[in-house]
Amino acid sequence: MxxxxxxxxxxxxxxxxxxxxxxxxxxxxxxxxxxxxxxxxxxxxxxxxxxxxxxxxxxxxxxxxxxxxxxxxxxxxxxxxxxxxxxxxxxxxxxxxxxxxxxxxxxxxxxxxxxxxxxxxxxxxxxxxxxxxxxDHPRLLSGTRRAVITLDVVHADEAALRADLARRLGEPLTWTVKQVDFVRDLMVVDVRFRVPELSGRVARTTRRTALSATRSRTNALPVPRPPAKETV
Structure with a gap:
């Protein structure tokens, strides 16, 4: 028991x-x-x-x-x-x-x-x-991005490829050429790049400037006055 x-x-x-x-x-x-x-x-x-x-x-x-x-x-x-x-x-x-x-x-x-x-x-x-x-926090290494892009040109020179990637995306950190098509003059690149640090500031400044211009135009418009009352 x-x-x-x-x-x-x-x-x-x-x-x-x-x-x-x-x-x-x-x-x-x-x-x-x-x-x-x-x-x-x-x-x-x-x-x-x-x-x-x-x-x-x-x-x-x-x-x-x-x-x-x-x-x-x-x-x-x-x-x-x-x-x-x-x-x-x-x-x-x-x-x-x-x-x-x-x-x-x-x-x-x-x-x-x-x-x-x-x-x-x-x-x-x-x-x-x-x-x-x-x-996996969004703020951790937020300035670094990865993209797989297709270029409409085949770069034989590494410096030219780097300059093209920098013009299109930002500062390239490393990249891998995944495909090259000489018939259609295309190349596929897997690239890691750093977003320009001033891009966010420029975008915010542009938005503030546009908002200020809109307010200025609104304030510059003549304010309609009510019609005068007729005296009998």
């Missing part, structure tokens, strides 16, 4: 731990997806992918912790196979979105590890969220 009651208590503690870990995982992945990723990138198609991948990985790792022997080994090989077929090299997925993919995976793994204390799992999840929040 004592053993049976002890087993019931252990089972309840196990389920309690599992629910607590699942709550930490769902909270972390929700913050990652809805508070960090979507407001910055606005790709709704990747939101269910992040959530489903995280919860699925959490479920598999939780099952691995409960199954021993050959069953656990089989699930381990199955997990390795599932992760190996995930393709993250598509051109439609940017590098920062790949970082969100791996953060989602790691959150599911951390929160589902049975022997990791809840406090440590929560702290590591918070650390991951902080790192991805800072690393």
């Amino acid at each position: 004592h053993r049976r009651s002890r087993g019931v208590v252990d089972t309840l503690e196990t389920y309690g731990q599992l629910v607590a870990r699942l709550a930490i995982d769902l909270t972390a992945v929700s913050v990652l997806t809805f508070a960090v990723y979507y407001p910055r990138h606005r790709r709704r198609d990747l939101v269910p992918a992040y959530l489903a991948l995280n919860v699925a990985l959490f479920s598999v790792v939780a099952a691995l912790s409960q199954v021993g022997g050959g069953g656990g080994m089989a699930l381990g090989f199955g997990l390795f196979g599932v992760l190996s077929i995930i393709r993250l090299r598509s051109d439609s997925i940017q590098h920062e979105e790949v970082a969100y993919y791996f953060t989602t995976l790691v959150l599911g793994l951390l929160c589902a590890l049975p022997h990791l204390p809840l406090a440590v799992a929560g702290a590591l999840a918070a650390l991951l969220l902080l790192v991805i929040h800072v690393a």
Whole structure:
């Protein structure tokens, strides 16, 4: 009788731990997806992918912790196979979105590890969220851009190509020629460049000047006077 009651208590503690870990995982992945990723990138198609991948990985790792022997080994090989077929090299997925993919995976793994204390799992999840929040912040390295452009001329001289890129985009930091078409006289260049520092100031100054000119023209217009009343 004592053993049976002890087993019931252990089972309840196990389920309690599992629910607590699942709550930490769902909270972390929700913050990652809805508070960090979507407001910055606005790709709704990747939101269910992040959530489903995280919860699925959490479920598999939780099952691995409960199954021993050959069953656990089989699930381990199955997990390795599932992760190996995930393709993250598509051109439609940017590098920062790949970082969100791996953060989602790691959150599911951390929160589902049975022997990791809840406090440590929560702290590591918070650390991951902080790192991805800072690393993908719009103000971090905001003056650097990347673009793949098609030029209507083929530059054989590197200096001429650099000057053309600087005229069109800004200061080029590095570039890679991806395609050259001598028949149509085109070349495709993947370029990293720095936005001119004064561009924002010039744009703001231009807007202020235009607004001031508009107000000046408005103030210069004659104000219509009401017609004089006739005296009977």
